[in-house]
Amino acid sequence: MEILRIENLTKVYGSGENQVRALDGVSFTVEKGEFLAIIGPSGSGKSTLLHILGGVDRPTGGKVWLDGQDVYAQDEEQLAVFRRRQVGLIYQFYNLIPVLNVEENMTLPVLMDGRPVNEERLNELLGILGLNERRKHLPNQLSGGQQQRVSIGRALMNAPSVVLADEPTGNLDSRNSQEIVELLRSSNVRYKQTLIVITHDENIALQADRIIAIEDGRITRDERIREARA
Amino acid sequence: MNILCVFTRKSLLANRTRTVVTIIGIILSMALITAVIEGAYSGHQFLIRSVEEEEGAWMVSETGLTPEEAETLRHTDGVGKSAVWNEAGWAMIAPERAERGDKPYMLVESMGEGIEDLLAIRLTAGRMPENPGEILLPSNLSLTSGVDYREGDTLTAALGRRVTDAGETVSIFEPFAGPSGEFEETVADPEERTYTVVGIYEHFSWEVDPYENPGFIALTRGEEGNGNTTVFCTLKHPGRTVKWLDAHPPVGVRRVHSDLKKFNGSFGNSSMTTALYGFTAVLVFLVAFGSVSLIYNSFSISVSERTRQFGILKSVGATKKQIRGSVLYEAFLLSAVGIPVGLVVGCAGIGITLTCLRGAFDSMIRPGSETRMKLVLHPAALLIAALVCLVTTLISAAVPARRAIRVSPIDSIRQTEDVKLRAKEVKTGRLTRKLFGFEGMMASKNFKRNRKRYRSTVVSLFLSVMLFISASSFCSYLTGAVTGVAGEDDGMDIRYYTAGDERDDPEKTLAMLSAAGNTEDGTYMDNTYVEYRIPPEATHPEAKELLASDPGQEEDFYTWGGSLTFLRDESFRDLCRKNGLDPADYFDPDHPKALVSNRSRIMREGRNGGVRYGYALTLDPEKIPCTLTSVAPMEMEGYVFTEESVSENGERMLNYMARGERGEAVGEEILTFPASEAEVVTEYDVGGVIGIPTYGTAADQFTLFYPFSMEKAVLGPDADLYQTNFVFRAPNHAEAFEDMEDALTEAGMTTARLWDEAARSESNRMLVRVVNVFSYGFIILISLIALANVFNTISTNIMLRRREFAMLRSIGLGNRGFRRMMNYECLIYGMKGLMWGLPAAFLMTWVIWRVAGSAFETGFYVPWPSVIIAVGSVFAVVFATMLYASAKLREDNTVDALKNENL
Incomplete structure (x- = not known):
């Protein structure tokens, strides 16, 4: 079942001489439960692509459908709700709120939605992420790996249609990196979670079901490594 | 939550x-x-x-109502509290005053319920009357009429209505007609009454008891009266007084309590x-x-x-x-x-x-x-x-x-x-680099790159500078306006004068009073008011401008009133020395010369038809020495000068009439002389200008000073100025006054001519002090606001740049370098803040000057001490805040700050 469709996506920064085409007519689709890795050198436009998929940036042209919904046909208000419910974003630099503790950071999207927290799911996630002992800690009391696990927890909390991770291990050592990748992988299997990861770490890319390579804003390769396990 | x-x-x-x-x-x-x-x-x-x-609290009163009309008024919409008094009648109690056209009557009013709440009846003796047989007398009755009643006395008077010979009722707003008035007035239907005096009250102010009223108002209670009723009332909405007055035209004679009306808006x-x-x-x-x-x-x-x-x-x-x-x-x-x-x-x-x-x-x-x-x-x-x-x-x-x-x-x-920028935008001058090194260049680039962020700091500095200087100007001009309207303080605390034989030895009187009051700073003088004639070429343009609209001015000279003062010789010498002049020039009896205090306090028409106070110079200082003159009708034994007239051939004439006992003109005979013959001309040679207004009148008035010993030389051997004035400075004026009073009594001299001037000018001084206290309070608070403002913006701004500083440090910027970078940034902040703040402050000062100028003439000036304080404080505060913030930064571990995302 198709969960994400991207059509002819373009993104232009600046104007005139300084114009940069970060994305130049990108199109592809993603099946539900798929684990997709997007690779490419620095400045190839992969982060831009991910941000547009996550609804935190706006494309210059083209369309994005998530769950049959034209994402950028929505107004700001609907887009916020869309981000809150349908997308989980994981950044290289975690982007946690420093004044909120682990639990609050993880449940932020649910709480902002005004819904009650599913304690069962929270506890399960805390357990899987190994943060049970740390649930009342503030981000600056955690290691980098732990902080990234909190941001993964935040992304998964709402069981979104798609989880987008932007270099999730870029700031971590190899041991922590491996743990994070395993966590993502297992969420993909366990919750049939659709997962799109940007990376330039080949080891991570090779664990995906499918790899898309981007260069200068265009797809240069789209390769299925294995059938989706989810 | x-x-x-x-x-x-x-x-x-x-x-x-x-x-x-x-x-x-x-x-x-x-x-x-x-x-x-x-x-x-x-x-x-x-x-x-x-x-x-x-x-009293009354706002509106109406007199001359019938009791029915009074009731209607009291129940009119918008009227709050109200009370009445009923006229019991007028009685002639001092016929000898009537001949002089002065207050001859006693007016008895019977107070209604609640009148004490609306009128200020202050007892100086006794108690309030309680029944028709009791009466309360005003304090001015015994003082001025010679009719002396004490508490407990019995007073009998024939009360009636005050009417014209045509039988019309006359109100309290009509002064006594007198024997030569337009109408004859009498007290009609007099009826003998006997009252017991139960007390004395401090007589009412003119708002209740008009100046014209020919009767002393005595108060009783419970008498029905002759039907002439006065209502005093308050209004429910004091702010709408004018509206109420317009909506309810008066039936009788209406008065409005003007002070309350003013204070109510x-x-x-x-x-x-x-x-x-x-x-x-x-x-x-x-x-x-x-x-x-x-x-x-x-x-x-x-x-x-x-x-x-x-x-x-x-x-x-x-x-x-x-x-x-x-x-x-x-x-x-x-x-x-x-x-x-x-x-x-x-x-x-x-x-x-x-x-x-x-x-x-x-x-x-x-x-x-x-x-x-x-x-x-x-x-x-x-x-x-x-x-x-x-x-x-x-x-x-x-x-x-x-x-x-x-x-x-x-x-x-x-x-x-x-951070959207081009290299050109952050280009830094070579001079900066030379003066402040790499760190200065960094600071300058920082500033240029991040204008938006810096703007808040510059804006807060700009506001602080503007607020502080404007507040200072505000206070300075306000104090100026208050002093200007109230008049300048002449610094003289106690005043005394001698007349007649006592004038013979002023030195002795001065010594006695100085010793008694324990004051050294005292002097004496004879003075008089003179209409000086000033040659046009010696007249200052300011005076000319003022006189231009005066129709009474002659062609060949300007007339300017002022004081002629003969000052104690020693004080005169002091005056010379203080102004850098040689006293010897002024003591030649053959050629007496005067010093001039050249400034006069004047009133001009203000922009809104009101009055503006200011000062003007009279003589052109460039044209001194010069000679002024004055003319006076000559003295004639047994006659008194009455008026000027113009003869048939256009000549100015002086008229004299026979002199009565008290110096008044009597009889029918009029003597007429041509002015050229009967006028005495006095010349005044002005030798020098004194700058400091001093000795009483000179602070506010154009004054010529001569040494005391030159009086006869200037005015002639027969001249007599009738009284000698003594003035003293005394820090503790109240005590000095009492001591001088005692000394005068001991010496058998009257104390009625001794005045405590300081007590009188105290209220003006206090007003200035009140204004000053508020001004300083206001400046302090505004400065605190400004300070908090600057501190807040700068410290937050620095904290925000933690990572940036950590990065610079990680590539080798030392503490010294960091300080230099910060210093340069402070300099840029300060300069930018002042660049905008000072002009804005001057503009505000100008606005304030315009406002002040509507009541008081004053030159435009900028409060420079405040400007200097502002400039100094700007840099002090900026540097102090930077120090505080960077001290906090120094505690940071470079790597942590670099890594720390939680900033």
Whole structure:
């Protein structure tokens, strides 16, 4: 079942001489439960692509459908709700709120939605992420790996249609990196979670079901490594 | 609880310094607004209470009503409390005064219920009358009429109606017609009454007892009266007095309590009122501007700091509304703490100030008055102050929050808004690099790159400079205006004069009084008023301009009134020495020469038809020495000069009539002489100008000074100025006055000619002191606001650049280098702040000068000491704040700061 469709996506920064085409007519689709890795050198436009998929940036042209919904046909208000419910974003630099503790950071999207927290799911996630002992800690009391696990927890909390991770291990050592990748992988299997990861770490890319390579804003390769396990 | 509220509260707690400074800002703003509003309200109430105590609380009265008309008036819409008195009748009690055209009657009024609440009846002896047989007499009766009654005396008088010979009733507004008046008046239907005098009251002010009234008002109670009724009443809405008066035309003769009307907001159109309103408007503007900018700035900086966090919140699905809600919630939390505290601080501050100034306020009103200055709270005003502050805070919070909402989440997270630049924009001059090295160059680039962020600091500096200097100008011009309108203090505390034989040895009198009062600084003088004739070429342009519109001026000279003073020789020598002149020039009896105090206090027509006070020079200092003249009709034994006339052939004539016993003209015979023969011309050679206004009249009046010993030489051997004036300076005037009084009594001289001038001018001085205290309080508060403002912006700004500094340090910037970079940044801040602040401050000063100029003529000036203080403080505060912030930064571990994402 198709969960994400991207059509002819373009993104232009600046104007005139300084114009940069970060994305130049990108199109592809993603099946539900798929684990997709997007690779490419620095400045190839992969982060831009991910941000547009996550609804935190706006494309210059083209369309994005998530769950049959034209994402950028929505107004700001609907887009916020869309981000809150349908997308989980994981950044290289975690982007946690420093004044909120682990639990609050993880449940932020649910709480902002005004819904009650599913304690069962929270506890399960805390357990899987190994943060049970740390649930009342503030981000600056955690290691980098732990902080990234909190941001993964935040992304998964709402069981979104798609989880987008932007270099999730870029700031971590190899041991922590491996743990994070395993966590993502297992969420993909366990919750049939659709997962799109940007990376330039080949080891991570090779664990995906499918790899898309981007260069200068265009797809240069789209390769299925294995059938989706989810 | 809503997660965003949790987030907001935790953020506030996490940034304690910023939160505290913001709350302090709100407290200061609130305190200042409260203090201004409550202070003004308390002052206003004080004036109203003192008038009510002094003259009674009545606002409108009508005289000459029938009892029925009085009842109707008392029940008219809008009338509050009311009371009546009924005329019991007039009695001729001092016929000898009648011949002089003075008050000859006693007017007995019978007081109705509740009149004590509306009129100020102050007993000086005895008690209030309780029945028709008892009477209360006014204090001026025994003083001026020679009719002396004491408490317990019995008074018998024939009371009747005051009527013209045609039988028409005459009101208290008609002065006694007298024997030669337009009509003959009598007391009709007199009826003998006997009263017991039960007390004396301090007679009413002119508002109740008009000057024209030919009767002393005596009060009784319970008498029916002759039907002529007066109503005194208050209005339910004092602010709408004028409207009420227009809507209800008078039936009898109406009077309005003018002081109360004025204090209740129905002002006349005078230039002082214009100035007062102008000053208040400027004050309110300054306070509002300072407060709004402080609150606005602290929010603007906190939002840019939190833009990133808002970005994260948005990326996980926070809506615009939620972000806005969070910022407003923050504003609300801060207000919830700041406003109540500010309210209390403001009330306490102004309350303490007013209490401390009580003595000063007391001396502004009648001595012995029971009205005391106190803080009167006006709940509605407090509520308005709180609302103003809350709305300011909310708006200040909401406006910068829009920025955080506008940009896309990813831009917020990256904070890319601030760093769109081209290399050209951050180009730095070579000079900078040379003077301040690499670090200076970095600082300069920082400044250019991040103009937006720096703007808040520069703006807060600019506002601080402008507020401080404007506030100083405001206070300076206000003090000037108050002094100017009240007149300058001549510094003379005690005054005495001798006449007749006592004048023979002024030195002896001076020595006696100086010794008694323990004062060294005393002198004496003879003086008189002279219409000087000044040759046009010696007249100063300022005087010419003033005289241009005077139709009475002649062609070949200008006439200018002033004082002619013969000053004690020793004091005269002092005066010469103080002004760098040689005293010897002035003591030649063959050629006596005068010193001139060249300044006159004048009144000009103001812009709004009111009066403006100012000063003008009379003689052109370039044309001194010069000669002035004056003319006077010659003295003629047994005759007195009456008037000038013009003969048939156009010649000016002087008329004389026979001299009566008291110097009045008597008889029918008129002697006429041509002016050229009968006029005595006196010449005055002016030898020098003195700069310092001194010795009484000279402070305000054009004055010629001669040595005392030159009097006969100037005026001629027969001249007599009738009295010699003594003046003394005495720091403790009240004590000196008493001692001098004793000494005079001992020497068998009268004490009636001794005056405590200082006590009289005390109230003016106190007014200036009150203005000064308020001014300084205001400047201090405004400065605190400005200080908080600058501290808040700069320290937050530095904290925001933690990572940047850590990066620079990681590539080898040492502490010294860091300091140099900071110093250069401070310099840029200071210069930019002053570049905008000083011109704006001068502009405000100009506006204030214009406002002050509507009541008081004053040259435009800039308060330079304040400007210097402002410039010094700007750099001091900027550097101190930088030091504080960078000291905090130094505690940072470089790597942690680099890694730390939670900033």
